[in-house]
Amino acid sequence: MNILVFVKRVPDTESRIRVQHETKTIAEDGLNFVVSPYDEYAVEEALRLREAKGGTVRVVSVGRDEAGAVLRKCLAMGADEAFLVKDASPETYDGLRTARIIARTVERKFPGADLLLFGKQSVGADNSQVPAMVAELLGLGQATVVTKFEVEGASATAYREIEGGTEKVVLPLPAVVTAQKGLNEPRYETLKGIMAAKKKDVPVITLEELGLGPDDLASRVEITGLDVPPQRQAGKILQGDPAETSRELVRLLRGEAKVI
Amino acid sequence: MIAVFMEARDGKIKKSSLEALSEAKRRAEEMGAETAAVLVGASVAGLAPAAFALGAAKVYALESQALADYSSQAYALALAGFVGDVKPGALFFAATAMGKDLAPRVAARLGVALASDCTKVAVRNGELEFTRPIYAGKAFLSFTLKSTPKLATLRPNIFPLGEAAPAAGEVVRKDVPLPSGAVKGRVAEVIKEESGEIDVTEADVVVSGGRGLKGPEAFALLRDLAAVFPRAAVGASRSAVDSGWIGHQHQVGQTGKTVSPNLYLAVGISGAIQHLAGMSSSKVIVAVNKDVEAPIFKAADYGIVGDLFEVVPRLKDELKKALAE
Ligand SMILES: Cc1cc2nc3c(=O)[nH]c(=O)nc-3n(C[C@H](O)[C@H](O)[C@H](O)COP(=O)(O)OP(=O)(O)OC[C@H]3O[C@@H](n4cnc5c(N)ncnc54)[C@H](O)[C@@H]3O)c2cc1C
Ligand SMILES: Nc1ncnc2c1ncn2[C@@H]1O[C@H](COP(=O)(O)O)[C@@H](O)[C@H]1O
Numbered sequence: 001m002n003i004l005v006f007v008k009r010v011p012d013t014e015s016r017i018r019v020q021h022e023t024k025t026i027a028e029d030g031l032n033f034v035v036s037p038y039d040e041y042a043v044e045e046a047l048r049l050r051e052a053k054g055g056t057v058r059v060v061s062v063g064r065d066e067a068g069a070v071l072r073k074c075l076a077m078g079a080d081e082a083f084l085v086k087d088a089s090p091e092t093y094d095g096l097r098t099a100r101i102i103a104r105t106v107e108r109k110f111p112g113a114d115l116l117l118f119g120k121q122s123v124g125a126d127n128s129q130v131p132a133m134v135a136e137l138l139g140l141g142q143a144t145v146v147t148k149f150e151v152e153g154a155s156a157t158a159y160r161e162i163e164g165g166t167e168k169v170v171l172p173l174p175a176v177v178t179a180q181k182g183l184n185e186p187r188y189e190t191l192k193g194i195m196a197a198k199k200k201d202v203p204v205i206t207l208e209e210l211g212l213g214p215d216d217l218a219s220r221v222e223i224t225g226l227d228v229p230p231q232r233q234a235g236k237i238l239q240g241d242p243a244e245t246s247r248e249l250v251r252l253l254r255g256e257a258k259v260i
Numbered sequence: 261m262i263a264v265f266m267e268a269r270d271g272k273i274k275k276s277s278l279e280a281l282s283e284a285k286r287r288a289e290e291m292g293a294e295t296a297a298v299l300v301g302a303s304v305a306g307l308a309p310a311a312f313a314l315g316a317a318k319v320y321a322l323e324s325q326a327l328a329d330y331s332s333q334a335y336a337l338a339l340a341g342f343v344g345d346v347k348p349g350a351l352f353f354a355a356t357a358m359g360k361d362l363a364p365r366v367a368a369r370l371g372v373a374l375a376s377d378c379t380k381v382a383v384r385n386g387e388l389e390f391t392r393p394i395y396a397g398k399a400f401l402s403f404t405l406k407s408t409p410k411l412a413t414l415r416p417n418i419f420p421l422g423e424a425a426p427a428a429g430e431v432v433r434k435d436v437p438l439p440s441g442a443v444k445g446r447v448a449e450v451i452k453e454e455s456g457e458i459d460v461t462e463a464d465v466v467v468s469g470g471r472g473l474k475g476p477e478a479f480a481l482l483r484d485l486a487a488v489f490p491r492a493a494v495g496a497s498r499s500a501v502d503s504g505w506i507g508h509q510h511q512v513g514q515t516g517k518t519v520s521p522n523l524y525l526a527v528g529i530s531g532a533i534q535h536l537a538g539m540s541s542s543k544v545i546v547a548v549n550k551d552v553e554a555p556i557f558k559a560a561d562y563g564i565v566g567d568l569f570e571v572v573p574r575l576k577d578e579l580k581k582a583l584a585e
Pocket of ligand 1: 013037469470471472473496497498499500511512513514515516517527528529530531532533534535538548549550551554566567568569
């Protein structure tokens with residue numbers, strides 16, 4: 001199987017996010033960047049499929065040079081090759097823009113792919129847009145938020161999380177699949193893997209060579225504000241005898257908060 | 261016109277879609293525009309009254325036997341066709357499993373941007389402005405869209421339902437031609453969770469447990485507490501899920517589900533930033549924890565410092581009493 005995995009470089013989930021009001025951007029200094037956690041499940045799934053069925057795992061990231069580091073991490077986990085689609089623009093929050101770049105990359109560089117794996121959402125932008133947009137642009141079927149995945153010949157079965165249950169989707173390959181927690185447990189990179197990854201080349205693909213023009217690359221999202229959430233008022237903390245604190249809490253929930 | 265996709269499962273329109281319609285109605289009135297509801301399925305026109313009751317001026321029923329079961333590709337084709345015909349200024353979805361699966365496909369088909377998982381919609385200089393949490397709620401982004409129609413998904417449980425009043429309106433039926441071979445993949449089966457419990461994302465009250473529960477057994481205490489309320493669900497921290505005490509569909513947080521119930525009870529949960537990410541848009545947050553220093557108390561509106569094994573049963577009794585009054 002010829003598998004492509006798309007990974008994004010994002011601040012780790014512990015990060016304290018600081019807002020720069022003047023530029024309406026997130027301050028990047030002091031942040032620790034990682035592979036978006038859901039994308040790690042996607043990489044792991046690709047590696048397991050390769051182990052079971054043979055083939056190759058190629059990992060692709062769209063972003064600045066710094067994204068090279070997350071691609072190396074994927075190589076250290078065991079991916080065969082990694083590619084950086086170089087896009088110097090800051091975060092636009094416009095999923096369609098990224099989706100167009102990815103769809104074009106697939107068409108021009110990896111037309112023989114059997115499976116396109118993504119994370120269910122990128123931590124940070126939290127958009128959950130790019131994969132389904134890529135599927136539509138390429139005319140492929142999709143299964144999003146997948147917790148179990150099986151391949152049988154040219155057909156795949158995906159189990160996706162929905163409210164109060166699971167949807168079983170049967171798809172012809174190639175298809176777009178997005179990973180949810182529960183799909184697998186990502187492996188740690190080994191020392192040997194890290195050493196091997198250091199020696200590998202990460203080829204750069206430019207937007208020009210993909211033939212993307214200004215119209216494809218324009219953001220259709222116009223940011224009007226970026227703020228931190230309003231401070232919550234300090235809560236009321238009750239201490240003492242459990243029977244009394246319970247009674248008092250219920251009284252507050254009814255009389256003050258009016259939620260019961 | 262602001263059109264709203266109405267998600268129907270089991271022959272009923274979802275509450276979150278009715279919330280999206282209610283918000284569309286409020287914003288459309290502000291802009292002097294109409295509101296319309298869009299139903300998609302094999303035979304769905306019969307669901308129109310619920311949309312009229314919330315103020316939809318028109319209901320579009322996009323019908324075809326091929327749309328009987330949900331398929332992102334087929335539904336996207338139908339909705340893109342509707343947009344081409346009717347040319348609404350905006351199209352809203354509820355940010356449900358289906359809405360999040362479908363809306364980006366529609367956006368890509370139309371070549372327009374999408375505002376995901378919005379928690380606020382405003383009208384600014386006659387234009388829709390969307391606000392949504394980013395970085396798991398550590399920041400809020402406001403923006404307008406430069407493409408038309410304005411596509412957005414609205415987070416469930418955030419936007420209040422409008423007052424329903426019996427009303428009539430025009431149902432416009434549209435047949436949807438689906439070229440054969442255009443749809444790849446199908447839903448083979450929907451497997452309902454056996455318990456028949458409602459999902460944490462749809463509950464009015466969520467009672468969540470963490471590592472403080474010390475094992476799967478204590479979740480029975482939380483289920484008892486949840487059972488006091490009419491529409492409650494049991495949630496969990498990642499630690500509880502990873503320990504195998506409860507299924508991952510219950511996990512709340514960055515790598516779990518995002519919930520915004522009226523009341524969120526965090527029991528034996530420390531309040532790690534990744535947990536807060538999933539529940540900080542809840543209306544009222546209550547924490548029960550034996551450690552007065554636990555960070556969850558900083559996020560909570562109310563807290564009880566104590567041993568959950570002593571507090572939870574008493575809390576259940578007190579709630580029962582209060583709700584019976
Ligand atoms: C990439 C990433 C994603 C993550 N995603 C999520 C996510 O989606 N959701 C999530 O929840 N976490 C997530 N986490 C994990 C998160 O960082 C915490 O580890 C986790 O939330 C802790 O769970 P907990 O609060 O149940 O356990 P703990 O932190 O161990 O807290 C247990 C609490 O129980 C209290 N306690 C113990 N005994 C009692 C008692 N008898 N009575 C009352 N209180 C008691 C303790 O005082 C303590 O505060 C993620 C982490 C990472 C790195
Ligand atoms: N810049 C990017 N480079 C590579 N993959 C991306 C990029 N942005 C998003 N993706 C993929 O799309 C998924 C969903 O992202 P999003 O739509 O931003 O929530 C991510 O988990 C990645 O798999």
